Amino acid sequence: MSIKNIDIEGVIRAIQPADAVWTEKARQRTAQLVMPPRALGRLHEIAERLCGMRRSLSPRVDRKAVLVMAGDHGVVAEGVSAFPQEVTGAMVGTFLAGGAGINAIARHVGAEVQVVDMGIIPELDRASLPAGGRLQVCKVGRGTANFAQGPAMSREQAEQAVLAGFRMAGSLFDDGVELLGTGDMGIGNTTASAAIGAVITGCTLEDMVGPGTGIDREGVHRKCETIRRAIAINKPDARDGLEVLARLGGFEIGGIAGCILAGAYYQRPVVVDGFISTAGALIAHLLCPATIDYLFAGHCSEEPGHRLMLRHLELPPILNLGLRLGEGTGGALAMNVIDCSVKVLTEVMTFAEAGVAQGQ
Amino acid sequence: MSIKNIDIEGVIRAIQPADAVWTEKARQRTAQLVMPPRALGRLHEIAERLCGMRRSLSPRVDRKAVLVMAGDHGVVAEGVSAFPQEVTGAMVGTFLAGGAGINAIARHVGAEVQVVDMGIIPELDRASLPAGGRLQVCKVGRGTANFAQGPAMSREQAEQAVLAGFRMAGSLFDDGVELLGTGDMGIGNTTASAAIGAVITGCTLEDMVGPGTGIDREGVHRKCETIRRAIAINKPDARDGLEVLARLGGFEIGGIAGCILAGAYYQRPVVVDGFISTAGALIAHLLCPATIDYLFAGHCSEEPGHRLMLRHLELPPILNLGLRLGEGTGGALAMNVIDCSVKVLTEVMTFAEAGVAQGQ
DSSP states (O other): OOTTTOOHHHHHHHOOOOOHHHHHHHHHHHHHBSSSTTTTHHHHHHHHHHHHHHTSSSOOOOSEEEEEEEEOOGGGGGSOOSSOTTHHHHHHHHHHHTOSHHHHHHHHHTEEEEEEEEEOSSOOOGGGSOSSOOEEEOOSSSSOOOTTTSOSSOHHHHHHHHHHHHHHHHHHHHTTOOEEEEEEEOTTHHHHHHHHHHHHHOOOHHHHOOOTTTOOHHHHHHHHHHHHHHHHHHOOOTTOHHHHHHHHOOHHHHHHHHHHHHHHHHTOOEEEOSHHHHHHHHHHHHHOGGGGGGEEEEEOOSSTTHHHHHHHHTOOEEEOSOOOOOTTHHHHHHHHHHHHHHHHHHHSOBHHHHTOOOOO | OOTTTOOHHHHHHHOOOOOHHHHHHHHHHHHHBSSSTTTTHHHHHHHHHHHHHHTSSSOOOOSEEEEEEEEOOGGGGGSOOSSOTTHHHHHHHHHHHTOSHHHHHHHHHTEEEEEEEEEOSSOOOGGGSOSSOOEEEOOSSSSOOOTTSSOSSOHHHHHHHHHHHHHHHHHHHHTTOOEEEEEEEOTTHHHHHHHHHHHHHOOOHHHHOOOTTTOOHHHHHHHHHHHHHHHHHHOOOTTOHHHHHHHHOOHHHHHHHHHHHHHHHHTOOEEEOSHHHHHHHHHHHHHOGGGGGGEEEEEOOSSTTHHHHHHHHTOOEEEOSOOOOOTTHHHHHHHHHHHHHHHHHHHSOBHHHHTOOOOO
16 A cells, blocks of 8 residues: 555555564673673663664664654643744744754754644744745645634544644655654643543643743743643543544644554664654554554653653663753754764674673 | 973973864854754764863764773782683783774774783783784783782882873874773773772762672672772872872773873874772872863763763763673763764854854
C-alpha cells in the first residue's frame, strides 16, 4: 500500500518491534571493544538500540532532520500562557529566517530544519517568507478550539494531524534521513500537553502542570484549574490515543505522534525533545506501544511533568541540561550523542585488533 | 618571562580570575535572545562562563585538542587493578594507532589527540609506533614508586610533572587551541586519585574508593585498605598540592594539574574528564583556586567518588551518561555541548531582530 493512501490502522499493523537479535549482536561487539566492560555506559546502550532498530551493526545516522510542528491553541483564551498567541506565527517566521534556538542547534549538529504549519492561526504569505527556510503547510485548522469548553478538535482532525505528521516524516525517510528529531511551537501547548500527560500517565495535575514559558505561581494554579475543568468536560478515554488527542489537542502534538509512528514504520530512530514532543509520544505509544522501540528521549526538561512522562514511557533521557525551550532543541542536541555512540561501536578497535590484554 | 623558564610560583602569580564584567555582559545578551528567559538552561551558563574567561561576547572554541597523559603506578603491586600493568603502555600504542575510545570521540567532536608519556614503564620505540599518532615524551620516571610503602615521587618530580603538563598545554594554546580536554591512562590511577580525593575533600575512603576498571567487592576493600595504609605512612599535608601529589602520585595526574594551570594562565577553557582528571583538578585548585574559573566538568563518572570531587570544586557536570573509561572521553564529548552553547549565544536572533513580542 502506498503511504499516500495508508490509514492509521494500516500503519499500526505494519509496525514491527526492534530486533533483539541485532541488539544482542551489538552487545557482543561492545564486549570486544578495547576498554573495561561497558565503560562508555549509555553510549553502548544507545548504539545497541540503534542496531536493533536498523537490523545492522553499522547503523548510519549521518543524515539528520528536525521537523518543527507548529499549531495554535484555543485554550490560550483562558490566560494560561506568558506570551501572546501571535508569537506562534512570529516564531514560525523566525524558524524560517534561521534565527531561533533550534536553527542554531540544528546547524551545530548538522540537521536540516523543516517547519510545518499543522494549524497556526495566520495564513502565512509564502511570498513574504524568508528565502532560507522551508515551510510545509498541512493546516488541520486555524488553531484548535478552546478545550476548556469542549473538544479541541474532531476525531477526523486528530486522524488528519497524525497522518500528516506520518507522511511528512515518511517523506524525509524516503529522502534518506536516518535520524529524525521532533520539535514544536505553539503558545498554549504546555497546557494541552499537561492535560494529555495527566490523563495518560494517571499522575496528578499538581505534579504534571508547570510554568511553561514562564507564568507565575498564580498562573500555574489557573492553568491547573483550567485543565481540571477541561478534563471534566471532555472525559477522554485514557486508552484511546486519538480520542485523547481530539479532546485535548493540539494539531502539532498529533503531527509529532505521526512522526513517531513513521519512525517505527520505517524502522528509523526518532528523538523526541521535551514536554510537548513527549506528549506526542504518549499518544503514539497508546496507538502502538512498539513505537517506543524506535524512540530516544533527547533530554529531561525543566518542565516538571516531563520526567513523569518519560518514566511512564520507560525512556531514560540522554541529556539533562535544564532546557525548557521546545522547538526540538534538546532532541537536536542529543543527536550528537547518538551519532557518537555509533562511532564508538564501529570505530573503536577490539582487544584482539589492538593487541591489548583483557582484564580479570 | 618565557614560559620555558617559568616556575609554578610564577604561573600562579600570573593567574587572574575570570572577568565578571564580561559574564554579566553575556547574561544581558542572553536575556535578549528570542526565547523565554534562560530557556536553554545550562547552555546559557556555559556560554556566559566562556565570555568571562575570554573577555569576549563571541568566545571561539573551534580549535579543540585533548591531551591524554599516561603514567604507571607502583601501587599496582598491591593488587588494586583488574588489568595488568603492561596495559598502560599497550593503550598508549592504541591511542597512537587511533583505535581507542578517545580517538573515536575526539574525531567526532573535531578535537586533535596528543598522547603524552608522563612516566610509563616501557620506553616506546618511536620507530615502531604507528605513523598516525603523535607521542610526546615527558617521562618524569618509569612509573611511580608504590605509595603504600612511601612517597610515590619526590617533590621535585611532582613539580616537574606539573610544569611538563603546563608547558604541553601552553604550547597547544600558543598554537591556537581554544578548548582543551584532559585525559588519562594509567593502570592503578583510580587508586592514586581516590587517595588524593579523600585527602583533599575530607570524604571517607568508603565513599571515595570504587571499582575503577572493574574489580570486585573484595578488590575494592583491598584497594581501600591499601590507601588507608598509604595515607597513614605518607601523612600528606592536605593544604599543600605539590605534597599531596608527591606522596600519592601519579605523574599523569601532575601533568593534568599542569594543563589546568595553563588554562587559567592562558585564559582558555579546559574540560576535565572523569575521576583521574578531577583528581588533577583538586591538585590545581589547591595550588591556585582561581584555576576553577577556567574549568568545565565534562561529565559525572560512574566511579562513585567522582561526584564528591565535583561537589568539592563546585563544578556541575555537563553530561551524565554512566561513563567510566577515562582517556578524556567524557570531557571530549562535552566539548560538543560547550561548542553549541557559544552558537546559541552568538547565532540566535534577539527579540528585536526577529520582530517577536516579548512575554510578561
